Amino acid sequence: AADEIHAAVKKASFTADYGTRLDVGENNDAAYEVTCTPRKETPASISRGLNLQEITYVVNVQGAGGWRTDSSAGFFFTFGGLSDRQYKVSRTSKRIFQSSTRDEFRPAAGAAIHRHGPVRILGLRMDAGPTFGLALNADGELQYMFGFSLFMGTKQRLVLSAGISGAQVKRLDGVREGQRFGGSTVPTTDVFRTGLFVGLTYNL
Secondary structure (H helix, E strand, C coil), X not given: CHHHXXXXXXXXXXXXXXXXXXXXXXXXXXXXXXXXXXXXXXXXXXXXXXXXXXXXXXXXXXXXXCCEEEEEEEEEEEXXXXXXXXXXXXXXXXXXXXXXXXXXXXXXXXXXXXXXXXXEECCEEEEEEEEEEEEEECCCCEEEEEEEEEEECCCCCEEEEEEEEXXXXXXXXXXXXXXXXXXXXXXXXXXXXXXXXXXXXXXX
């Protein structure tokens, strides 16, 4: 009988259909149903006396622990020294002084990539993970961001992020504040500085 069954399976042609049956739990596990159906043209000499019928298998595929990669876009705010500084020379003392500082708390628009999954913070289960983003402020200056993001809402569409930001800003070049200077234009140069950021974005 075993030889006959083996011969029937070997010679008969089967069609196979599959589909996702359901998602399981928080680990992104998936269960697939695979259905094998013998073709009608299977020779009667082979199928006679054998119970060739449709067979369904369930294949479970384990997910990657719930961690995934997503992207979001929205608004960021940088502060902590990420602004250009302007300098002048005093008419009376001929010394360099800082004439103004642009707003320390500066808005920017950008996008971020997140690697996130279920974590526990202070005993509470949350969906969070590291984040890298790029943003442009109102002056078109590019800012880099690296930090930590928290996904909020039942569908995890809102993303609250915070961390370290970096950008090119203007600083004194070869001179210092309080130094006597004979010229009229104080030399400055672009240097890379780091600060902080917070952001609220929408998970795409």
